[in-house]
Amino acid sequence: xxxxxxxxxxxxxxxxxxxxxxxxxxxxxxxxxxxxxxxxxxxxxxxxxxxxxxxxxxxxxxxxxxxxxxxxxxxxxxxxxxxxxxxxxxxxxxxxxxxxxxxxxxxxxxxxxxxxxxxxxxxxxxxxxxxxxxxxxxxxxxxxxxxxxxxxxxxxxxxxxxxxxxxxxxxxxxxxxxxxxxxxxxxxxxxxxxxxx
Amino acid sequence: xxxxxxxxxxxxxxxxxxxxxxxxxxxxxxxxxxxxxxxxxxxxxxxxxxxxxxxxxxxxxxxxxxxxxxxxxxxxxxxxxxxxxxxxxxxxxxxxxxxxxxxxxxxxxxxxxxxxxxxxxxxxxxxxxxxxxxxxxxxxxxxxxxxxxxxxxxxxxxxxxxxxxxxxxxxxxxxxxxxxxxxxxxxxxxxxxxxxx
Amino acid sequence: xxxxxxxxxxxxxxxxxxxxxxxxxxxxxxxxxxxxxxxxxxxxxxxxxxxxxxxxxxxxxxxxxxxxxxxxxxxxxxxxxxxxxxxxxxxxxxxxxxxxxxxxxxxxxxxxxxxxxxxxxxxxxxxxxxxxxxxxxxxxxxxxxxxxxxxxxxxxxxxxxxxxxxxxxxxxxxxxxxxxxxxxxxxxxxxxxxxxx
Amino acid sequence: xxxxxxxxxxxxxxxxxxxxxxxxxxxxxxxxxxxxxxxxxxxxxxxxxxxxxxxxxxxxxxxxxxxxxxxxxxxxxxxxxxxxxxxxxxxxxxxxxxxxxxxxxxxxxxxxxxxxxxxxxxxxxxxxxxxxxxxxxxxxxxxxxxxxxxxxxxxxxxxxxxxxxxxxxxxxxxxxxxxxxxxxxxxxxxxxxxxxx
DNA sequence: TATGAATGAGGTTTCATTCAT
DNA sequence: CATGAATGAAACCTCATTCAT
Numbered sequence: 001x002x003x004x005x006x007x008x009x010x011x012x013x014x015x016x017x018x019x020x021x022x023x024x025x026x027x028x029x030x031x032x033x034x035x036x037x038x039x040x041x042x043x044x045x046x047x048x049x050x051x052x053x054x055x056x057x058x059x060x061x062x063x064x065x066x067x068x069x070x071x072x073x074x075x076x077x078x079x080x081x082x083x084x085x086x087x088x089x090x091x092x093x094x095x096x097x098x099x100x101x102x103x104x105x106x107x108x109x110x111x112x113x114x115x116x117x118x119x120x121x122x123x124x125x126x127x128x129x130x131x132x133x134x135x136x137x138x139x140x141x142x143x144x145x146x147x148x149x150x151x152x153x154x155x156x157x158x159x160x161x162x163x164x165x166x167x168x169x170x171x172x173x174x175x176x177x178x179x180x181x182x183x184x185x186x187x188x189x190x191x192x193x194x195x196x197x
Numbered sequence: 198x199x200x201x202x203x204x205x206x207x208x209x210x211x212x213x214x215x216x217x218x219x220x221x222x223x224x225x226x227x228x229x230x231x232x233x234x235x236x237x238x239x240x241x242x243x244x245x246x247x248x249x250x251x252x253x254x255x256x257x258x259x260x261x262x263x264x265x266x267x268x269x270x271x272x273x274x275x276x277x278x279x280x281x282x283x284x285x286x287x288x289x290x291x292x293x294x295x296x297x298x299x300x301x302x303x304x305x306x307x308x309x310x311x312x313x314x315x316x317x318x319x320x321x322x323x324x325x326x327x328x329x330x331x332x333x334x335x336x337x338x339x340x341x342x343x344x345x346x347x348x349x350x351x352x353x354x355x356x357x358x359x360x361x362x363x364x365x366x367x368x369x370x371x372x373x374x375x376x377x378x379x380x381x382x383x384x385x386x387x388x389x390x391x392x393x394x
Numbered sequence: 395x396x397x398x399x400x401x402x403x404x405x406x407x408x409x410x411x412x413x414x415x416x417x418x419x420x421x422x423x424x425x426x427x428x429x430x431x432x433x434x435x436x437x438x439x440x441x442x443x444x445x446x447x448x449x450x451x452x453x454x455x456x457x458x459x460x461x462x463x464x465x466x467x468x469x470x471x472x473x474x475x476x477x478x479x480x481x482x483x484x485x486x487x488x489x490x491x492x493x494x495x496x497x498x499x500x501x502x503x504x505x506x507x508x509x510x511x512x513x514x515x516x517x518x519x520x521x522x523x524x525x526x527x528x529x530x531x532x533x534x535x536x537x538x539x540x541x542x543x544x545x546x547x548x549x550x551x552x553x554x555x556x557x558x559x560x561x562x563x564x565x566x567x568x569x570x571x572x573x574x575x576x577x578x579x580x581x582x583x584x585x586x587x588x589x590x591x
Numbered sequence: 592x593x594x595x596x597x598x599x600x601x602x603x604x605x606x607x608x609x610x611x612x613x614x615x616x617x618x619x620x621x622x623x624x625x626x627x628x629x630x631x632x633x634x635x636x637x638x639x640x641x642x643x644x645x646x647x648x649x650x651x652x653x654x655x656x657x658x659x660x661x662x663x664x665x666x667x668x669x670x671x672x673x674x675x676x677x678x679x680x681x682x683x684x685x686x687x688x689x690x691x692x693x694x695x696x697x698x699x700x701x702x703x704x705x706x707x708x709x710x711x712x713x714x715x716x717x718x719x720x721x722x723x724x725x726x727x728x729x730x731x732x733x734x735x736x737x738x739x740x741x742x743x744x745x746x747x748x749x750x751x752x753x754x755x756x757x758x759x760x761x762x763x764x765x766x767x768x769x770x771x772x773x774x775x776x777x778x779x780x781x782x783x784x785x786x787x788x
Numbered sequence: 789t790a791t792g793a794a795t796g797a798g799g800t801t802t803c804a805t806t807c808a809t
Numbered sequence: 810c811a812t813g814a815a816t817g818a819a820a821c822c823t824c825a826t827t828c829a830t
Contacts, residue, residue: 004792004793004829012793026313028227028309028310028313030225030227030228033821034820034822035821043794044794044795044796045795045796045821046795046797046823046824047793047794047795049821049822050793050794055820055821055822105309105312108305108308109309111367111370112302112306113225116223116224123371126371126372127372151386152383152386152387152390153383156379156380156382156383157383157384157387159368159380160361160365160380160383160384162364163364163365163367164357164361164364165364166364166367167359167360167362167365167367168357168360170360170364170367171327171356171359171360174308174311174312174320175323177324182353183353183356183357184357186349186353186356186357187354187357189348189349190349190354190387190388190392191387191391193349193390193391194388194390194391195390230803230804231804231805240811241813242803242804242805242812243805243806243807243812243813244810244811246804247810247811251804252803252804252805398809398813398814403814420707422703422704424621425621427798427799427800428799428800429798429799429800437815438815438816439800439801439816439817440801440815440816440817443800443801443802444813444814444815448800449801499703502699502702502703503703505699505761505765506619506696506700508765509696509764509765510618510619510622517765517766520765520766521766521768521769524762545784546780546781546784550774550776551777551778551781553762553774553777554755554759554774554777554778556758557755557758557761557762558751558755558758559758560758560761560762561753561754561755561758562754562758564702564757564758564761565721565750565754565757567706568705568714569717569721571718572718577747577750577754578751579747580750580751581748581751583742583743584743584748584782584786587784587786588781588784588785589784624824624825625824625825626792626824626825634790635790635791635792636791636792636825636826637790637792637826637827637828638789638790638791640825640826645826646824646825646826
C-alpha cells in the first residue's frame, strides 16, 4: 500500500483526527484509549502512530481542530465588513451548533490538563487569544457605539465580554436547554442602553 | 476490638473526603490514585474501601462538598442585608482565593463527567442553582437600580451575569494573572450607565 | 496479606532475583519478559514492581548478585592467608562451576548494554575492579616470586592476567569443554620459569 | 522491469549487510530496527525482505562477515614471513582500531545468542578457530623461542594466549582507555624471560 | 522489483481492588 | 477494623512483517 498520494495521507490524518475527536468527546481524553480511536477510525492502533507521535499530541491536534472562523474574525476585525452586533449575534448563535459541544469539552479538558501540568504554553496561548479578541471587540464597539469611550476601558470590557462568551459556552455545555443567544441579547440591550445616547 | 463510635467513623469519612479533594484537585480525578489519597489521608488504601465502595463514588462525594456561602447568599438574597454591588464585589474578589481554584477544577471535572455520562441529576442541580442565583440577582438589581426593569428581563440578565461569573472563574483558573474584579468592574460601569439615570 | 515480616519481604525479593537471574540467563535480558520472570517466581507481574522499580533495575540487581568472594579476595590480598598460586588455582577452577556460566552471561550482557548506552558508571566500576585486582595480583606475586620485579611492571602484568582470566571465562562460556585450569597452568609454568631462579 | 543482474543483486545484498552491521554495532541486535537498517542502507524496509527472510537471519549474516586477515595469519603461519613477536605486536595493536570495536560487539552478541540457543555450529566454529590459532602460535613460538618446548605444552600455551587476546579485546571494548599493546608487552617480557636463555 | 502504509501481537508498567494477617 | 502485599486487567506504544500499489 505504498506510494500513496499526499492527498490520501492527509485524508487519513483527518479521518483519524475526526475519529479521535468523537471518541475523546464521548469518553474524555484520559479514558479514551488508542484502541477506541483506531477502531472508530477503522484502522489499527499502530497506524495512528504514523500520523501522531502519541496520544497527547493526537489530543492536542483534535483540540486545535476547532474551525473557529468566528473567533478569528474577532481577532482580526479590520479585515471584515461586519458590525459588532452582527458578529456577536453570529458568535452566540454558533454556540448552539452541535460541533461546538465537542469543542467546548475539548477546550475544558485541555485547560484542565494544562493547568494540572503547569503547561505555560497553553496558558500563554489562551491569554494571547483573549487579548486579541478583546482588542477586536474594542475596535468593533468603538465603530458601533460612538460614545463608548466615555468612562469605560473598552479593551477590558472586551475581556469581560469574552469571559461572558466562555461562560455562556460552559452553560450551554452543561445544560443544552440553555440559550446563549438570549443571554447575550439581554447584555446587548444593556450595552446599547449604556452607550447609545 | 471495641465497636468504634459512629462519630469516629464519620470523622474518618470526612478526613478521607478532605484528603481526596486535595489530591483530586492537584492531580485530577483520573490521574489521582487511591494510594495517593490514602497517603494524604494518613491511612492505608484498603481502609478507604470501608468508607467508599470505589474511586468513582469517592470522587462523587468530593464534588458535592463545595460549600460556598457566597453563592448561597445570591440564592437567598432576602435573608441578607447587602446591596447588589456589595455582594457582587465580594463575589468576584472571592474568585481570587486559592481555595476557589480547587473548587473550579472540581466543578469542571464534575461537569465533564456528568455530561459524558448523561447524568441528568447533576445537570438539573446546576440549572436549579443557576435559576435561583439569577432570581437573586434580579431581586437585588431591582432593589438597587430602580429603572432596571425598563426593556430588560432582569432574570435573564441575571443568568447572563451568572454566565459571566463562571466565565471569569474559568479565566482565572486558566490564567492566574486574570483579574475577575477588574472584569466585573467594567461590566458594572456599563450596568450603572444603563440603569442609573 | 499485610504486615508481613521483613524477613518474608527480603525472601521474596531474593526469590524474584533468583527467578530473574534464571530467566535472564536463559533468554537474555532483552528477550526475557517481566511476565516470564513473574511466572518463574510464581507471582504476578505487578508484584515485581513492589520490589524493583523496573526491568532495568531488576537486571542490575541480578548482575550484582554474583557472590564473588574469590574476586574480593584478589582485591584484598592482605586480609587473607593464601599464596598467589593457591588463589589462582582456586580462581580458575571456580570458572568451571555452573553458576559462573550465568554470571559470565550477565556480565557480558551488562557490558554490552553499558557500552551501547555509554553508561560511564558501569565502565568506571569495571575499571576500578580491574585496577584493584591487578594490584592484588602484584602484591601476591611479589610475595611469591621474589625476583618478580626485575624488568616487569607487576601491576600491569596483573592487569594482563586479569584480562587472561576474563578471556578464559569467555572461552569456557562459549565452549564448555574448555579447561581454564589447564590454560592457567600453562601460563603459571611460564611465570615460574620467568621469575623463579 | 528488466531482469536485474545477479551482480547487482549481490551488491545490494552486501550493502544491506554492511548497513546492518553498522546499525547492529551501534544499537545492538535487539534494539536495532529493520527501519533503522533500511534507512542506513538507503532502501525501504520491505526491500530487505527480498534479500533476507527475517531479522534474525540478517543478523546471522552480519556476524559471519568478520574478515580479519590477522587472525587468518595466525591460523596459517606457514604462509607468511613474520615472527611471533611481530605478528603479536600487530595483532594487539589492531585491537585499537575502531572497526575492532564493532567486531568485538558482534562477536559477543553472536556468542551470547549461540550459547542461549545451543547453536553447536557456532561453538564448533569457534573451537576450531581457537585450535588453529593455538597451533599457529605454537608454530611461531617454536620458531622464535628455541627453548620453548622445555616443560611447556606450546599448543595449550597458544590457547591461553588466545584467551588472553580475547580478554584484552573485551577489556578494550568495555574500557576504551585500556591498552592491549601494553598488556601484551608485559606478557611478552615474561615469555622472553622464561624462554630465552 | 521496490515502496512504505498498515497490521497486530506483545512488551512494560500502572493501579483499583481484594483479602490474609 | 486496619493493613498493605498481591492480583491481573488494561493502557500505551513498538516494530517485524506483509502486501497493495
